[in-house]
Amino acid sequence: MKILVTGGAGYLGCWVTYELLQKGHKVRIFDRMCFGFPEEADWLKNTDVEIIQGDIRHWQEFPDLFNEMDVVVHLAGLANDPTCALCPITAREVNVDSTIELARQSSQKGVKKFIFASTCAVYGKGIGDWLDEDSPTNPISTFSQTKREAEEKLQKLAHEKFSPIIARFSTLFGYSPRMRFDLAINQMVSTAKRQKRIEVRGGGNQWRPFLHVRDCARAISLMCEAQQNEIHNQIFNIGHNSLNKKIIDLAQEIASVVHGTEIDVVRDDEDLRTFRVQFQKFITQFHFQPEYTIQNALQEISDWLERYPHEDPFFDKYINVLQFKKLKKIPVQEGGEPTAPLFIPLAKPVMGRDEEETVIQAMRSGWLTSGHNIHAFEQNFASTVGASEGVAVSSCTAAIHLCLVEAGIKAGDEVITPPITWVSTINTLLNMGVKPVFVDVDPLTYNIDPQQIEEKITEKTKAIIPVDLAGHPCELDEIQKVADKYHLHLIEDAAHALGAMYRSRKIGSIAKRTCFSFYATKNITTIEGGMITLSDTEEAKYLRILATNGLTDTAWDRYGRSAFLRPQELITAGFKYAMSNISASIGMEQIKKLHSFNSVRQRLATRYFYSLSEIDEIILPTVKDYVQHAWHLFIIRINPQKVNKTRDEIAFMLRQENIGTGIHFYGVHLHPYVQQVCGVRPEDCPTATQISNEILSLPLHPLLTEENVQYIVDAIKKVIYYIRHH
Ligand SMILES: Cc1ncc(COP(=O)(O)O)c(C=O)c1O
Incomplete structure (x- = not known):
């Protein structure tokens, strides 16, 4: 079979690819590689693996992604609570919107099965004991809510020839070539080993199901190979009943093996999530038994810590949320995350209820063109x-x-x-x-x-x-x-x-x-x-x-x-x-709102002045002291003496950061048509000619929030500082 694995170079993806290759399948990986290439995963260099580097949000840039694929295993996403909490808008965009788009595309391109990486965290503050696939869900974090939302939307896409399959994973643990230390067991083992200490948050009495990452990968390969009608549009909890643990018990189990480890229970951090999960459906249907235990993970992680004695397991690239924060500081052009989670347009009209009502009245009056x-x-x-x-x-x-x-x-x-x-x-x-x-x-x-x-x-x-x-x-x-x-x-x-x-x-x-x-x-x-x-x-x-x-x-x-x-x-x-x-x-x-609209424009312009004043590369607008500005536009000028990139390149970089800009205006005298009919030359208006390639209008409109302005300022600083240092 030909299988597309999104996030195929990730913590779980590496092992999924490994399992699929073992079984003779061909794998196409679609991965942003934002944690770098997992060097220890030799098998990713196998000729049966094709790697496409890209972001699922920009799937349109890869029109052939789904071609010839039988199955899509969709693992890419924002994969835990802290990362999603940091940026809920991006979480929704990645975990819901992009997931649904990928599924739609898969369906259109003839993919038969779409296996979606969901989570047992959708049970959240578990309603009832031993939760199975029919139990009510109660997701209480952005992460689990986005996963649940995607589940529901995906199931609606099912049709005769397209089967979404929802795989609700337990919390994973164990070694992977793309290592994570923000997973409970991996974290506990590493702090026990390195600091002789385990911190238990939320009191420790909360239940969680766990599963070794390699067992999870095997479970996915089983689903890839299953008969379509056996799993069509089904939900499966992926794990094993015996691996449901209370966090405190888990800590004690690890502490008992790593001698001298103290357990620190932090009670004020009330963790409301508790779910003990029933895995019988998957176990029975697939004769699934985990092959790895917590003891195995202990050994694997000990080995890792010995192999990399100078590596800090709590360094950015092992902790998703830290890596995400780091990506936010890198320009998108260099593989970073956009500063603004959503596109901020240059301008936006403000049309409210009043306008809607008055238009309806005018329409009903019968006087559409001339009138009172x-x-x-x-x-x-x-x-x-x-x-x-x-x-x-x-x-x-x-x-x-x-x-x-x-x-x-x-x-x-x-x-x-x-x-x-x-x-x-x-x-x-x-x-x-x-x-x-x-x-x-x-x-x-x-x-x-x-x-x-x-x-x-x-x-x-x-x-x-x-x-x-x-x-x-x-x-x-x-x-x-x-x-x-x-x-x-x-x-x-x-x-x-x-x-x-x-x-x-x-x-x-x-x-x-x-x-x-x-x-x-x-x-x-x-x-x-x-x-x-x-x-x-x-x-x-x-x-x-x-x-x-x-x-x-x-x-x-x-x-x-x-x-x-x-x-x-x-x-x-x-x-x-x-x-x-x-x-x-x-x-x-x-016209009734002009004053309030213009006051907002004025306030935002003041914010721009205040926030951008220390950037040498930018020339801010001049306001003569005898005028009151209407702030229709906030036009900055890129100082060519100070920046080695053109205005257009900077505008492009800002666009990638989700910031819309404009040019007001490119000198009319520079249009070839005008030059031809008016006989004007660029040198006739030297200042206009020069600024035509330097001016850039920043977003400015009454719907722009202070937060938006902060994003715009941060994006400008990110781009300019990056250019300054490269
Ligand atoms: C300076 C200036 N003059 C005239 C116009 C023309 O306005 P309208 O689009 O209402 O014809 C514009 C439109 O953007 C403008 O910016």
């Missing part, structure tokens, strides 16, 4: 940013486009803008036949450098579109002065800056026209949406007409209850840019 929410949202928004008018539109891109049209900008004109911005500004200009003229950015704020604007102004220049990058307002006063001097329109792209202030004035109330975005990741969202704020009521009216096809009325005006039906009048070539009533209803709820 739009006007209400416009008013609310305008007053929030201190403007007299707000014109709600379908996006910030639409807002900028409308402002350009309303300002009379036309083909052949030039508009000044920074290159560190989102492409939509440039797209809008190009689509209008307008030439974008790029002015380099300030090296501290990455906003347009007002000092450099004047030199780019020509007779054709008609407007300036500065951007409040990341939520830091641009130098509005200085830009306004230049605009006034040359009679240019100022259209502020405040897509990032909702809630920001410039010299004590709110963004949205300063420039003649300010454009905001409500894209999903922005400080507030309407899913898609945008707003133009301004002070002139007539211009606002005209912008609304432009946004509704150039017609004087919307559907709400024409068909609403209080409407007065009259022929519509097309007064200009307009656009279909109006915001929908549903989006506006979401906006109404979101």
